[in-house]
Each structure stands twice: as structure tokens, then as C-alpha cells.
Amino acid sequence: MVNAAESNLDERPLDRRKLIAVVYADMVGYSHLIGLDDIGTLRRLRALRANLIDPAIEEHGGRIVQTAGDSLLMAFDSIDGAMRFALTMQQRVPALDGNQTPDRAIRFRIGIDIGDAIVDGLDLHGDAVNVVTRLQAECPPEGVCVSRSVRDHVHGRLDVSFQGLGYLRLKNIARPVEAFLVRLDTGSHSDSPPAGSPSVYHNNLPQLGHALVGRERALAEIEALLSRHRLVTLVGTAGVGKTSLSLQVGADLMARFPDGARFVELALLDQPELVGEAVAAAFGLPIDGEWQATDAVAAYLRSRRALLILDNCEHVIEAAAKLANALLKTCPEISLLATSREALSVAGEHTYPVPLLDVPPPTKSLTAAQAIGHSAVDLFIERAAAALGGFSLTDETAPVVAEICRRLDGLPLAIELATPRLKVLQPQLLLVRLDDQLHLLTRGSRVAVPRQQTLRAALEWSYALLSEAEQAMLQGLGVFAGSFTLEAVAAVVGDAPEVAPDSFDVLAGLVEKSLVVSLAGAGESRYRLLESTRAFALEKLGLGGYTEHARRLCEYMTIVFERAERSWPTTATADWLASYEPELDNLRAALGWALRADGDPALGMHLVGHTDWLWRELGLLQEQQRWFALAFTFLGVTTPPSVEVRIRLALGWSLYGGDKGRLGHNIRAIELMRRGDGEPVLLGQALTQAGTSTKGYRNIAEAEQYLDEALSVLRRCGRTKRLALALLNAGAGRKNAGELKAARTLIEEAKALSAALGDVRVHDHCEAQLAMIAFTAGQTAEAIARARRAVEASRRHGILIAELQAVHWLAAFLILDDQIQPGRAAALRAFELSRAFGNLNFPGLLYQFALIRATRGETDTAARLAGFADVNAEQHQLGADIAVAIRSRLVERLQDAMGPEECQAAMTAGTAWSEQEAVAVAEAA
Numbered sequence: 074m075v076n077a078a079e080s081n082l083d084e085r086p087l088d089r090r091k092l093i094a095v096v097y098a099d100m101v102g103y104s105h106l107i108g109l110d111d112i113g114t115l116r117r118l119r120a121l122r123a124n125l126i127d128p129a130i131e132e133h134g135g136r137i138v139q140t141a142g143d144s145l146l147m148a149f150d151s152i153d154g155a156m157r158f159a160l161t162m163q164q165r166v167p168a169l170d171g172n173q174t175p176d177r178a179i180r181f182r183i184g185i186d187i188g189d190a191i192v193d194g195l196d197l198h199g200d201a202v203n204v205v206t207r208l209q210a211e212c213p214p215e216g217v218c219v220s221r222s223v224r225d226h227v228h229g230r231l232d233v234s235f236q237g238l239g240y241l242r243l244k245n246i247a248r249p250v251e252a253f254l255v256r257l258d259t260g261s262h263s264d265s266p267p268a269g270s271p272s273v274y275h276n277n278l279p280q281l282g283h284a285l286v287g288r289e290r291a292l293a294e295i296e297a298l299l300s301r302h303r304l305v306t307l308v309g310t311a312g313v314g315k316t317s318l319s320l321q322v323g324a325d326l327m328a329r330f331p332d333g334a335r336f337v338e339l340a341l342l343d344q345p346e347l348v349g350e351a352v353a354a355a356f357g358l359p360i361d362g363e364w365q366a367t368d369a370v371a372a373y374l375r376s377r378r379a380l381l382i383l384d385n386c387e388h389v390i391e392a393a394a395k396l397a398n399a400l401l402k403t404c405p406e407i408s409l410l411a412t413s414r415e416a417l418s419v420a421g422e423h424t425y426p427v428p429l430l431d432v433p434p435p436t437k438s439l440t441a442a443q444a445i446g447h448s449a450v451d452l453f454i455e456r457a458a459a460a461l462g463g464f465s466l467t468d469e470t471a472p473v474v475a476e477i478c479r480r481l482d483g484l485p486l487a488i489e490l491a492t493p494r495l496k497v498l499q500p501q502l503l504l505v506r507l508d509d510q511l512h513l514l515t516r517g518s519r520v521a522v523p524r525q526q527t528l529r530a531a532l533e534w535s536y537a538l539l540s541e542a543e544q545a546m547l548q549g550l551g552v553f554a555g556s557f558t559l560e561a562v563a564a565v566v567g568d569a570p571e572v573a574p575d576s577f578d579v580l581a582g583l584v585e586k587s588l589v590v591s592l593a594g595a596g597e598s599r600y601r602l603l604e605s606t607r608a609f610a611l612e613k614l615g616l617g618g619y620t621e622h623a624r625r626l627c628e629y630m631t632i633v634f635e636r637a638e639r640s641w642p643t644t645a646t647a648d649w650l651a652s653y654e655p656e657l658d659n660l661r662a663a664l665g666w667a668l669r670a671d672g673d674p675a676l677g678m679h680l681v682g683h684t685d686w687l688w689r690e691l692g693l694l695q696e697q698q699r700w701f702a703l704a705f706t707f708l709g710v711t712t713p714p715s716v717e718v719r720i721r722l723a724l725g726w727s728l729y730g731g732d733k734g735r736l737g738h739n740i741r742a743i744e745l746m747r748r749g750d751g752e753p754v755l756l757g758q759a760l761t762q763a764g765t766s767t768k769g770y771r772n773i774a775e776a777e778q779y780l781d782e783a784l785s786v787l788r789r790c791g792r793t794k795r796l797a798l799a800l801l802n803a804g805a806g807r808k809n810a811g812e813l814k815a816a817r818t819l820i821e822e823a824k825a826l827s828a829a830l831g832d833v834r835v836h837d838h839c840e841a842q843l844a845m846i847a848f849t850a851g852q853t854a855e856a857i858a859r860a861r862r863a864v865e866a867s868r869r870h871g872i873l874i875a876e877l878q879a880v881h882w883l884a885a886f887l888i889l890d891d892q893i894q895p896g897r898a899a900a901l902r903a904f905e906l907s908r909a910f911g912n913l914n915f916p917g918l919l920y921q922f923a924l925i926r927a928t929r930g931e932t933d934t935a936a937r938l939a940g941f942a943d944v945n946a947e948q949h950q951l952g953a954d955i956a957v958a959i960r961s962r963l964v965e966r967l968q969d970a971m972g973p974e975e976c977q978a979a980m981t982a983g984t985a986w987s988e989q990e991a992v993a994v995a996e997a998a
Contacts, residue, residue, distance in 0.1 A: 094155035094187055094223070095197065096135065096147040097205035098126075098162065101180040101214045101331070103143035109177060117170060117179055125169050126162060133158040134737075138197045146205075148197060152187060152226045152956040159183045159217045160233070160255070184208030185222040186250075201332065204250055210328035211238060211252055213869065221251040234581040269690070276334040277355060278382075279324050279592075285321050285450020286312070286455050287430050295425055299380075299408055302423040304397055306386075306411040309427035311605040312486030312528040315412035318427060319382050322410060330408070332379040340385035340604050341554050341658045343665070345392035347957075350695055352396060357871040359692030361728035364911035366695065367396050371403045373909035378406035385604060386413035394419050429483035433475040444471040449478035452485060460585070464495070473500040480507055486605065487531035493586045494538065507534060532609045535588060542579045544613075547588060551610030552622040555658030556592055556601040564629040565622060599655060627676050630656065630663040634683040641686045642754070642793035646832025650690055657691070660684060664700055674707040682719030694728055713751050718742045722755065725762050728874060729913060739763040754795055757787035761799040765805065773810050780806055789834050797827040797835045801842065808846055809954075817846050837867040837875035841882060845955070848886055857886050864899075877906040881914050882919055885955045889962060897925050897998065904995060916946035917956030919991060922998040924963040932970045933979050934994060939963055940983025941991045 100106075106114040130137060130147060133154035139146040149155035165185065186208065188201025204220060212218040224235050285292070295318065298305045307315045325336045326547045335355040339348060349366030353359070358373050360366045374381075381400070388395040394417040400407050400583070401421050411417060416424045430449035433439055444450045444466060453474055457464035466474060481487040494503055536544060549566030552555070557565075559577060567576040571722030580600065583589040588606055592599045602610060611619065637653045660680075667677025681704045688697030701723040708717055722743040725738030742759040745751065764779030780803040787796040804819030824839035840863035848856035863879035881903040900921045907914050919942035927935035940961070946956070967976045983991075 077998075091240065093199075093201070094135075095199075095201040095205050096145075096149060096159060097184045097202075097209050098145045098147070098159075098181045099183075099206075099209050100143035101182060106177065106179070114179070121166060121169060121179065123167055125765055129158050129161050133161075140288060142875070146197060146202070150730065152185075152223055153231065155185050156217075156219075156223070156227050156231055156233070156255075159185060163215050163217060164774060180214040182209040182212040182214065182630050183217045184210075184219070185217065185223050187222045187226070207328055208250070208252055210331075211647060212254065217255040219253050219255060221253070223925060224253045227728075235927050240728050248427075276323070276327065276336075278320055278334060278336050281317055281320055283455075283459070285314075286318055286452040288318060288321070291428060292321060292325065294483040296325060297409075298423055298425060299326065302421065303401055303407070304409045304411070304417070304419060304422045306416050306422055306424045307411055307427050308413055308416055308424050310414065310484075310528070312484050313427045313429060313605075314485045315427050316384050317413050317485075319384060323380060323382050330378055330380045332377040334380040334382065336382045336384065336624050339389055340386045341661070342389055343661075345389050347696065348389050348392040349396055350693060352383075354692045355381075357692060357873055358909060359694050359728055359874060361694040367399050367806040369401045369909050369911065370396070371513075373906070374400060374404040374407050375908075376406070376905060377404070378412065380408050383411040386411050386417060387415055390415065390417060393417060416975060430478070430485060430488070432478045432483045435476070435479065437472055439472045439475055440468045441466040441471045444475050447475070447478075448560045449483040449488060450474055451677065451830055452488050453478055453492060456489055456587075457495050458862055460493045461495055470500050473504050477504050477507060480504070481531060482527045484527055484531075486603065487528055489587045490531045490535045494535075496585070506538075507531075528605060529609070532606065535586060536609070536613070539586070539588075540579075540582070542575070543586075544692065546576075546579045547583060547606075547608075547610050547616060549622050550583075550589065550602055551607050551614050552619065552626050552662070553602070554662035555605075556599040556655050557659065558597050560627060561659075562600075564632070565625045577754045617870065620666075623663070624673065624676075627663040627667045627673065627680060628657065630660055631676070631680045631683065634660070634687070635678065637687065638683045638685075642795055643791075643830060646690060646833060647831065653687055654691065657687070660687070668700070668703050668707070674704075675712075677719065678704045678707055678712065678716050678797070682716050682723075685719065685723040688723075689726070697723060714745045715751060715755070718745050718751065718755050718759070721745075722758055722762065725759070725766070727766070733766070736763060736766040739766060753786050754790050754793070757783050757790060758795055760786060761795070761802055765802050773806060776806050777803075777810070792826055792830070794827070794830055794835065797823045797830065797832055800826065801839055804839075805842055808842065809850065813846055813850050817843065820846070833866075834872050834875065835871045837863060837870060837872050840866060841875060841879040844879070844886070845882055848882070848955070853886060853890050857883065857890065857892075860886055865983055873906060874910065877913065878909060880906070881918065882955055885917075885959055888921055888924055889958060889960060891928075893925060896921070900925070900998075901996070908992075914956075916942040917954070917959065919945065919995055920956055920959040920963055922995040924959055924966070925998045926994075927966045930970075932967055932976075935963070936967050936971065936976050936979030937983030937986065938991060938994050939967070940980030940988045942983075943980065 100118070124225035127137075133149065135147045135149040135154060135158055136149055137145055138148050147158075148157075149158065162181065166179065166181065170223045171727055173179070178945065182207035182754060184207070185577055186201040186204040188199045188204070208218040208220065218238070219235075227233070228235065234256045236256060238252040240253055273991065295305060295307070299322070299796075307318060309315055311614050320336065323336065327334055332621065334350070337351050337355050339351070342348060342351060346366070349370060350360060352679040353366045353370050353373075354369070356379075357370060360369050383393055383397070390413065393411065393413075397409050397411065397417055398419045400409060401419065402643070416422060417420070429446045430452060432449045433444050433447045443452070450466070454464055454466055477491060478488060479670060481491060491503065491507060494506075536547065539547065546562070546566050550562070552565060553561070559580065562580055563576045572594075580589065584591050584600065589600050589602060592601060614622065633653070637649070640652075641649055664681055667673045681700050685697070685701075686692065688700075701720050704720050705724060721738040725735045725742065739759050743756065743763060746756040746759060760779050760783035764776045764783060767776040767779060780799065783799045784803055787793070787799050790796070800819050800823035804816045804823060807813075807816035807819060820839050820842050824836055824843070827833075827835035827839060844856045844859035844863055847853075847859055859881035860879055864876060864883055867873070867876035867879055880899050884896050884903050887893075887899060890896075900918060903914070904918050904922070907918055919938055923935040923938040923942065926932075926938065942960075946960075964976070966981075
């Protein structure tokens with residue numbers, strides 16, 4: 074029976090409004106809070122609604138359209154009103170919610186968009202609704218994320234500034250949406266954040282060049298599988314669209330994963346050990362020393378909820394399977410989506426064979442209406458329209474287009490290669506030429522022909538129709554392992570006689586024919602070959618041609634990274650990486666050819682020497698060490714000192730400092746620089762690294778000598794990142810020596826310089842060091858406030874090593890100030906990061922957990938944990954830092970409670986614990 078409300082649906086008035094501001098507010102971690110305290114959480118949320126949220130909505134001209142337990146969908150008559158409401162809400166919720174611990178605080182994410190929306194009773198319709206629900210997912214807790222249209226309307230009118238997040242691909246929205254994070258502080262209205270501003274774009278998914286056509290069912294099925302299975306592998310032949318599907322699924326499901334989505338392309342990795350390192354780098358986790366990347370990734374992701382996409386696993390399938398297995402076992406909230414030509418064969422894996430596009434059944438009477446709706450035909454029409462500026466399927470052409478799609482087995486890449494030929498061939502002639510080529514390459518039989526053969530036939534056919542210049546360029550482009558610019562094409566391929574006069578026109582022709590892909594994005598235009606096209610190009614190029622082009626690539630990469638090294642000291646790190654990170658795969662290809670006996674080791678050594686900062690900024694530290702160690706084996710009497718110095722500087726640097734084994738490289742670099750007329754900046758860098766290494770094992774006087782000279786040298790070289798780093802290390806050395814005033818002066822200078830240069834890594838470390846200086850000076854409240862700022866800044870920037878240092882010290886300050894509960898929360902976060910970094914700061918953190926247990930009266934367990942930590946402290950050379958203060962307070966409390974003899978007996982018993990036992994006790998504190 075239909076009720077009255079339902080029977081009158083068609084009669085209800087629709088309230089249509091132009092440029093309605095749509096706001097969506099979603100509560101962070103609602104299920105977690107309900108699980109902790111359901112009644113208390115609901116009472117607090119009700120109080121916030123009554124005392125803040127609902128009155129603010131009314132005050133600023135809005136109304137609630139829909140509510141759920143943890144979210145509100147609202148419509149505002151003005152954009153300014155929507156923005157003022159969002160800012161009011163985010164600024165006042167923390168104060169009204171009371172002094173809650175971080176794990177219990179009520180926080181919201183808010184998205185705002187403008188759109189032509191229809192308010193239909195208690196519902197709201199329009200693209201803006203889809204946009205805001207996904208925009209809020211891009212925000213950090215307590216953040217506001219807006220579309221370009223909102224930003225343009227309020228920019229310069231309200232006292233807010235914006236941080237650009239780039240273009241987001243949102244489900245059910247045809248075009249990417251440019252998004253901005255609203256900065257809740259006042260001041261400059263720049264869209265480029267200064268050092269210290271947050272970075273919250275928690276994914277690295279590349280943008281698809283075209284909208285997916287005909288994949289609605291596949292997308293729905295894959296997304297449904299990922300809701301039930303934690304590992305889904307898309308399997309299928311080359312050209313079937315596995316990568317495109319994985320990227321669209323990642324974009325669609327972004328809101329499910331508060332810790333983001335990461336895309337890791339494995340096709341260009343030729344060593345299994347690079348798999349784990351590439352995944353670690355995608356999450357901003359630098360791996361140094363002997364720590365296994367897979368173990369580090371598993372430790373870091375253990376308590377996170379994120380989506381990891383592993384693309385093109387087939388050639389490193391054992392390493393990919395090992396990584397996937399480790400994450401499935403240890404990281405319960407991590408989901409994995411893999412693409413491969415074969416399954417990973419891991420327990421818990423669900424494979425999804427990616428289907429070919431749907432083609433109409435063979436019939437001569439097929440009409441356009443009957444053909445449209447078959448996904449292969451739909452793709453053909455869409456790509457044909459893009460190539461020709463418009464294309465309409467008629468009853469006359471429908472059977473021909475359907476037959477072309479059948480001939481190409483509904484393979485998306487093959488269809489994309491065929492459609493550009495419509496510029497010179499009518500559909501009927503295109504079918505004839507294509508059919509002839511397919512029969513020739515498959516020896517006349519189309520029975521049970523593998524799909525790979527169909528793709529190869531399409532490539533051969535497309536290649537045969539190219540001009541001589543286009544063929545020569547396509548072959549040469551195969552040497553690029555990654556994307557490339559027009560400048561790179563001219564340098565590496567443009568010397569060919571057929572190509573040289575018109576490099577751009579030739580490249581443009583290959584783009585038009587879908588053999589080269591033009592990449593979306595800001596800045597200089599970049600291009601790339603698809604994996605299958607590159608393999609085909611290299612086959613055509615041949616070994617002799619590859620050697621010639623590989624040398625040109627190596628020479629060009631040397632020019633690029635000489636330029637990169639010159640610009641790094643004074644360029645904001647984000648801008649610098651945007652320019653040079655895209656060259657990473659080409660760099661690997663160049664080094665892989667040069668640094669071998671039958672390559673050109675001298676050229677390779679010269680190239681690798683200029684790449685040190687790229688590896689460091691990307692956190693690819695183990696790979697950095699392998700390349701430079703390989704280059705080191707080729708050093709000889711004819712090696713120029715500047716080349717040897719650069720190689721030794723890379724080998725002499727450590728993420729953590731204090732590595733005696735690497736100190737020798739820095740000392741040798743200093744000797745070489747003083748012996749000749751070298752570059753002062755390299756001498757300054759060598760002195761800084763020597764001082765840092767020496768400081769690490771507590772030779773403070775010697776470290777100060779190195780660092781003082783480094784400052785003297787680098788100050789004469791201008792205001793650079795190298796100077797900021799030297800200032801930071803010199804200040805940390807002065808702090809360790811107890812010279813707090815001098816330390817503060819140096820680190821404040823480093824902080825200001827790094828902020829001006831856009832070096833967020835050094836900036837965040839400076840904030841943490843200033844917190845420690847304040848604590849050492851007895852200014853506990855200032856120390857805690859600074860440490861919290863350092864934690865937040867490093868977390869938003871994704872500088873995990875800086876976050877570990879800051880949150881470790883924050884935990885210590887809070888615990889020593891008897892703020893045990895917030896101190897415990899900070900210590901748990903620090904311990905999680907410590908495990909990811911191979912137990913960095915391990916004994917100091919164990920003392921913190923022991924002191925927490927001791928304050929609860931669990932003295933025997935605390936003493937045993939302290940005994941285990943003592944053994945580790947001896948191995949790690951604990952030194953005179955905050956851990957000593959924690960241990961002193963701990964032992965004092967234990968001896969008062971237990972007596973000295975019982976305390977010592979329990980500590981001695983703890984020395985027999987295993988690491989697993991100690992970790993379990995610490996995590997349960």
C-alpha cells in the first residue's frame with residue numbers, strides 16, 4: 074500500500090536555486106568514538122548540535138537538508154555564509170567539546186561547493202552534493218576543503234588563505250575538480266603554502282587521460298570485491314585496461330580510507346628489492362641502513378586504514394606477493410588492489426579477470442541504436458569524436474564499426490590505436506586495411522588467437538602506417554623508461570636525420586595516433602609510452618640502436634641533474650621535486666646502462682654524483698646507497714676529484730647521523746676539497762656531515778670544530794638549504810653541550826632560513842629542537858606547546874622522521890609533567906614510528922612506557938621493562954638526552970616503591986626478555 078506522502082511525490086514543489094552553496098560536515102572516527110563510549114559521545118555530539126552547530130547554521134543563512142549519525146548535509150543561500158559557518162564550527166568545536174584526549178576528541182571534516190542544486194523536500198540533488206561529500210574526505214581533521222568556484226568567490230574577500238590540492242578525480246563527476254584547503258589562520262591570501270603549512274593530499278594517484286568508457290559494471294564489481302576482500306588482483310592481458318580501472322577504483326573509494334590511497338607503479342622496477350622501497354617512498358617512509366623495507370612498511374601501516382595499489386606486478390611477482398602477504402598478516406585495515414598478468418597466489422587474494430569490452434553480435438542489419446550501449450562501440454565513438462572533433466554513428470556505419478571492434482577483440486588499447494586513423498580513412502576503408510594486417514600477422518587464422526597477438530597486430534599495423542620520421546622517433550622514445558619532455562625528445566631522439574627538423578610536429582603526430590600519451594598536469598608538458606608500446610618500440614630499435622640512444626639519454630640526464638643540483642639549494646623542495654621527480658625512472662635507466670663494464674662508467678659516475686639530493690628528498694635511501702656504492706667500485710686514478718667527492722658525500726650521509734662507518738667518506742671528501750680548488754659548497758656539506766656523524770657518538774668538541782668551520786664556509790656561499798642544515802646541526806650540538814642561548818640563536822636562524830627557502834624538513838626539525846631547548850631551560854609549558862606544533866607540522870608535511878623526533882620528545886615532556894594520559898597517547902604514536910624506522914629511539918621509548926606503568930603501581934613489570942631497555946640503551950649509546958631524565962625519574966619511583974634490592978632483581982630479570990615480550994608490554998601500557 075502506498076502512503077500519502079509517497080503518492081504525492083510528483084506534486085511536491087521543487088525549490089530550484091542558482092549557485093546554492095552546499096556544505097557537508099562529517100565526523101572523524103565516529104565508529105571508533107562510539108566503540109569507546111557510545112552514550113558519552115552521543116551526549117557530547119547532541120550538546121555541540123544544540124549549542125553551536127544548529128545556531129550557527131541559522132545565523133549564517135543555511136538549513137539542514139539531511140542528517141546521519143555522524144554527518145550533516147546543508148544548503149546555504151550565500152557562499153560567504155557557508156564559509157563563515159564552516160570556519161566558526163571548526164574553530165569553536167574543540168573549545169566546546171572540552172579538554173578531550175586526542176583519541177576521544179570530536180572533530181569534523183567539511184567540504185563546500187557551489188552548484189545548481191534542487192532542494193526536494195528533505196533531499197538535495199546535483200553534482201555539488203557528490204563533490205562536497207568527496208571534498209571533505211580530502212581534509213585533515215578540523216579542516217575545510219573547497220572547490221575552485223568557492224575559492225574564487227571568497228578569495229580576497231574573507232580573511233582566509235588557501236592551499237592548492239590539485240585536481241581530484243571524483244566518482245560520478247565527469248571532470249576533475251580543482252580543490253583547495255582553507256587555512257584557518259589569517260594573513261596572506263596566497264595559494265602557495267609557506268613552510269609550516271599543512272599538506273593533506275593523502276594520495277598520489279595519477280590522473281586518467283580520458284574518462285573510462287563502458288566500465289561501469291567492472292568498476293562496481295571491483296569496488297564490491299574490495300569491500301569484502303582485502304586483496305583483489307586485476308588480471309588480464311596487456312592493453313585490457315587494468316591500470317585505468319585500478320586508478321578509477323582508487324579515486325572512487327578515497328573516502329573509505331582516511332589514511333589515503335597510494336599508487337605504486339612496478340613496471341619499471343628491475344630489482345625485487347625495489348618493490349618494498351618504492352612502497353615505503355610512496356608513504357613518505359625513508360628506509361636507511363639494513364632495515365628491510367617490507368618490515369618497515371608493515372610496521373608503519375599496522376594501525377592505518379589505507380588503500381595500496383600495486384600496478385604491473387608480473388615481472389616482480391615474488392617480491393610483490395611477499396609484500397602483500399606481510400601486509401595482510403600484520404595490517405588489518407590495509408586494502409590492496411594489484412594489477413598483473415597473473416595472480417599473486419597469496420592467501421586471501423581474490424582475482425578479478427578484467428573483461429574485454431562488449432561487442433555487438435555479428436549481423437549486417439545492425440543499427441546505430443542497437444550498437445550503441447555495447448562498451449567497445451561506445452569507446453570507439455568517444456575516441457573517434459576526440460580525434461575528429463565530433464563523430465556520429467549512423468545505421469550505415471554501425472555494422473562497420475562493430476566489425477572493427479570485433480576484429481580488435483574489444484581490447485581497449487587496440488581500439489584507441491585504431492580510431493585516430495579515421496582522420497585519413499573512412500570506417501569501411503579502415504576495416505579493410507585493419508583486417509588485411511590482422512590476417513597477415515596471425516597467418517590468416519583468427520581462431521583462438523591470443524589477445525596479446527591482437528595487440529601486437531594493432532601495434533604493427535599502426536607502426537606500418539607511420540611516416541619514416543615517426544617510426545624513427547617511436548623507436549628512439551623506447552629508451553625513456555618514464556615520462557619525458559619535448560626538450561628530452563630533442564636531445565635524445567631529435568638528432569636522427571628523419572626527426573631533427575620537426576621534432577615537435579613528429580611527436581604531435583604520434584600523440585594524435587595514440588602511440589604516445591600526453592600527460593595531464595601543470596607545468597611543462599610531459600609525455601610517455603604505455604608499457605606495451607615501449608616494449609614494441611625497443612624491439613624495433615634493436616640492441617645497436619639502444620646503445621646509441623642510451624648514451625644520449627645518459628648525457629641528457631647529466632645535464633638535467635647538474636641543473637637540479639644547482640637549483641636545489643635555493644628552490645622550495647616541493648617545487649624542486651615537481652621538476653625532477655618525474656625523471657626518476659629515466660635516471661634509473663641511464664644509470665643501469667652506464668654503470669657496468671660494457672656501458673660508460675665514467676659518464677655514469679659523473680651523472681650519479683649530481684643525483685644525491687633527489688634520492689634523499691624522495692626517501693629512497695637504500696637505493697641511493699646501492700647506486701653510489703656501485704659507482705664507488707669504478708673509482709680510479711683518472712677520476713676527477715669533484716666526482717669522487719660527490720660519490721663520497723652520498724656514501725658518507727646517514728638519515729640518523731652518528732654512523733662511524735660513514736664518517737671516513739666525509740673526512741676523505743674534506744681532504745680532497747682542501748687539496749684542490751674545489752667547490753666551497755661541497756666542502757661545507759662534507760664538514761656538516763662529518764660534524765653530524767661525530768656528534769652522533771658524543772664527541773662534542775670535535776663535532777663543534779667541524780660544524781663551526783662548515784658554517785664559516787657556507788655563510789660565504791649565500792642563504793641556502795645547505796646553510797640551514799648546518800645551522801640546525803650546529804645548534805643541536807650547542808644544545809647537547811648545554812649552551813642553550815647559542816643553540817636557540819642558531820636554530821632560530823635555521824628555522825627562518827628554511828621557511829624562506831621552502832625546506833619543510835629542516836623547518837620541522839628546528840621546531841622540535843626549540844622544544845627541547847625550552848624543556849632543558851625549565852620552560853615545560855613552552856616546550857610542550859612547541860613540541861605539539863612540531864608534531865602537527867611534520868605530520869601534515871609527511872616528514873615522518875621529524876614527527877618521530879617531535880612526538881617522542883612531546884611524550885617525554887608530558888610524562889615528566891605528570892600528564893600521563895596524553896603522554897601515553899604520544900608515546901604510542903612515537904613507538905609506532907620507531908618500529909617503522911627499525912627501532913630508532915627504542916630504549917628511550919621503553920623507559921617512557923615503564924614510567925607509565927610505574928605510575929599505575931605496576932612496579933614489577935615496569936622494572937623488568939626498564940632492565941630490558943638498559944641492555945638496548947648500551948647497544949644504542951643512549952647518551953645524555955631526555956631518555957636519561959625519564960630513566961632517572963623511573964628508577965627513583967621504582968626504588969621508593971619496591972626498595973633498591975627488589976627493584977634491581979626485577980630489572981635483572983627483564984634483561985632476559987625477548988624483544989617481542991618487551992614490545993608487547995610496551996604497547997599494552
